Amino acid sequence: MPRRKSLFSRRLGRFKGDRRAMALLLLLAALLIGRTWLNEHPGDNPWAPLDLRDKPGWATPTKFGEMRDDTELCRAVLDRSQVAFEALEPQGQGECARPDRTRLGDYPLAPDTPPTTCPVAAALSLWKSDTLDPVAQDVFGSDIAEIEHLGAYSCRRLYGRSEGAWSQHATGNAIDIAGFVLADGTRISVLGDWEGDDEKSAFLRRARDGACAAFSIVLSPDYNAAHRDHFHLDMTARWNGVCR
CATH class of the missing domain: 3.30.1380 (Muramoyl-pentapeptide Carboxypeptidase; domain 2)
Known part of the structure; x- marks a missing residue:
């Protein structure tokens, strides 16, 4: 009979997943803010004509x-x-x-x-x-x-x-x-x-x-x-x- 994971293990797994999701959201937010800033400052944007x-x-x-x-x-x-x-x-x-x-x-x-x-x-x-x-x-x-x-x-x-x-x-x-x-x-x-x-x-x-x-x-x-x-x-x- 397989052993069930402890409550601590299950919570730790969810916590690690939450951290990865939070890091991804922060990265996406930073990219969005950076893109917005570059659009507002074309002189500093190497991709803007x-x-x-x-x-x-x-x-x-x-x-x-x-x-x-x-x-x-x-x-x-x-x-x-x-x-x-x-x-x-x-x-x-x-x-x-x-x-x-x-x-x-x-x-x-x-x-x-x-x-x-x-x-x-x-x-x-x-x-x-x-x-x-x-x-x-x-x-x-x-x-x-x-x-x-x-x-x-x-x-x-x-x-x-x-x-x-x-x-x-x-x-x-x-x-x-x-x-x-x-x-x-x-x-x-x-x-x-x-x-x-x-x-x-x-x-x-x-x-x-x-x-x-x-x-x-x-x-x-x-x-x-x-x-x-x-x-x-x-x-x-x-x-x-x-x-x-």
Whole structure:
């Protein structure tokens, strides 16, 4: 005649089963909470498609990196982010070939809006919304009316040398920013206002620092004399996080 389990043994078995069920419920609850949090914070969600209107998070730099070599993906990001742009026909050849010519359609560049690569266009859009607009309001209480530039495309090597590495400007993957004009007419010049201890200097330094969160390479007057009058901003795929 088989021996019956004691009451203690039966209770212990149920207790172990209850513990496993409780652990499973806690795990499911944690997964649900985590998924909800990620949905509410797409900048921190590596699976959420990049949208430039979302608050940047720890996953944003990786998503930006993925589109630096993928024009179709980059333009899909601009579409998703409702950034106005025009896809232009490729031009050039050799080291100065420009298969990606993207022109922003609603961006206050002056004296004109030059074609750049799509990653530069995306970084410009992010820089304006996340840095320039809020910093201008914080420092001056005014909006940005114009962003003055010295050009984007230039078929040349670094520093105009006859040999050596090619500039990112050779493919339009860079733009040089010389100054800003506020809605009230105030002009802020990199050449004239970088050095100092006033609101204009503070704005320029915060603008430079904010650009470092959007672009691969940012060079300012702090880098060398060749950049005393502009910020060099580019989206090279070779480097990331150079901010000087």
